[in-house]
Amino acid sequence: MKTVAIARYGAGNVRSVELAVRRLGAEMTDDLERADLAVLPGVGSARSAMDGLGPAADVLRARQAAGRPILGICLGLQLALDESEEDGGVAGLGIVPGRAVRLQAERVPRIGWATVDPGGEAYWFAHSYEAVTDATVATSEGHAAIVEHGSFVGVQFHPEKSGVAGQRFLEQCLSRG
Amino acid sequence: MPLPRLIPCLDVAGGRVVKGVRFRQLRDVGDPVELGAAYSDGGADELVFLDISATITSTVAAAGVAARVAEHVTIPFTFGGGIRSVADATVLLEAGADKISVNSAALARPELIEELARALGSQAVVVAIDTEGGRVRSHAATRDAARDTVAWAQECEQRGAGELLVTSIDRDGTQDGYDLEQLAALRDAVSLPVIASGGAGNAQHVADALQVSQAALLASILHENPARLVSLRAELKELGVCLR
Numbered sequence: 001m002k003t004v005a006i007a008r009y010g011a012g013n014v015r016s017v018e019l020a021v022r023r024l025g026a027e028m029t030d031d032l033e034r035a036d037l038a039v040l041p042g043v044g045s046a047r048s049a050m051d052g053l054g055p056a057a058d059v060l061r062a063r064q065a066a067g068r069p070i071l072g073i074c075l076g077l078q079l080a081l082d083e084s085e086e087d088g089g090v091a092g093l094g095i096v097p098g099r100a101v102r103l104q105a106e107r108v109p110r111i112g113w114a115t116v117d118p119g120g121e122a123y124w125f126a127h128s129y130e131a132v133t134d135a136t137v138a139t140s141e142g143h144a145a146i147v148e149h150g151s152f153v154g155v156q157f158h159p160e161k162s163g164v165a166g167q168r169f170l171e172q173c174l175s176r177g
Numbered sequence: 178m179p180l181p182r183l184i185p186c187l188d189v190a191g192g193r194v195v196k197g198v199r200f201r202q203l204r205d206v207g208d209p210v211e212l213g214a215a216y217s218d219g220g221a222d223e224l225v226f227l228d229i230s231a232t233i234t235s236t237v238a239a240a241g242v243a244a245r246v247a248e249h250v251t252i253p254f255t256f257g258g259g260i261r262s263v264a265d266a267t268v269l270l271e272a273g274a275d276k277i278s279v280n281s282a283a284l285a286r287p288e289l290i291e292e293l294a295r296a297l298g299s300q301a302v303v304v305a306i307d308t309e310g311g312r313v314r315s316h317a318a319t320r321d322a323a324r325d326t327v328a329w330a331q332e333c334e335q336r337g338a339g340e341l342l343v344t345s346i347d348r349d350g351t352q353d354g355y356d357l358e359q360l361a362a363l364r365d366a367v368s369l370p371v372i373a374s375g376g377a378g379n380a381q382h383v384a385d386a387l388q389v390s391q392a393a394l395l396a397s398i399l400h401e402n403p404a405r406l407v408s409l410r411a412e413l414k415e416l417g418v419c420l421r
Contacts (some may be wrong), residue, residue: 012270012271012297012298012301013247013270013271013273013274013301014271014273015244015247015271015272015273015387016273017245019247019273020251029373043297043298044296044297044298045295056313070360074314075298091332105178105370106178107178107368107369107370107391108368108369109299109300109334109339109369109370110179110301111179111339111340111370112178112180112181112182112222112370112391112392113179113180113182113222113421114179119308122180124222124223124253126253126265126275126276126301126339126387127300127302128298128299128300128339136378141178141179151343156276158253160251161251161252161253162251162252163217163251163252163277166251167244
């Protein structure tokens, strides 16, 4: 059975990630270092998240250096970058080259289902910042949607909230782990 | 822009979905998890649960409902009713809700919006605005809040709200169509997503609302019947509305 650990760093909806992982038959563990897959979820703001991560930040850096899978979701993707514009500028984990900038869109926050290309599948987004990185492998309306760098996969959308399509995406992430 | 959203609204009291006329003569019409899951299967983009008992003790009950919904529903959902503090909201998000909605508590103490946005992120903070004749109503629309609707919407945006759920009280339950004029004024006044609510009677009404808003809240038009959501989606697609 695959094991999954969630990097916890504050208040918010982490339970949905946990429930989605369990639905796929994986086992939750607190061992962020040794889990088959580490998930960096997306809740709150960049500064409070980096503060809340504490020692888990180094564990995640070590995982990336060792080529062990990490999945970053929403803010979790943005935290993996070198820095974020949010909260007046915050240093990120620096495991993916790039930065998070204020989202340029007609309506901000950008909330709702939008298609991701290549693939054409719709997933649910809710964000006010976006990743700008050469590691982008899929976009949604011109915004980075999926980022891959080494053993890190980051998604701007919420697979745990994207119904059947999201479940399928998580399944793929787990099978890499 | 993301695709236009259809959002069924379920009124909840004592852990059950209830139906009543203007908060009176409530009757039990089902289980929130079963109905929510059925709407999700029927193509809902998100769900809104409004706890209309909305007392302090009901926040605990609401968290119980949110926890059960999160176990069975894999689309986003919002919880509203009785939230007066970051602590109240945190309990609901930790139970599995994606957003919380505040109304009277934000009117009474607008700083609450900033506190919620700072703690949870703007994307999790919906401000519900009940409006009638361009003025804001509070306390389940029973009182005049002494505020202009557009000005209050702008203040909510400045304070960090992530979305506005705008209910036209004079249209609510009439099935005469959404208040398109009010919704267009808000579209021009703020750059937040707006969820239109109040007045949906047929697919054309919903299609019209989605021209000026990013989402439509569906309440009485569905009659707590998920099959109606399926047929409504088909009608909207025939009208040329691009849905998920």
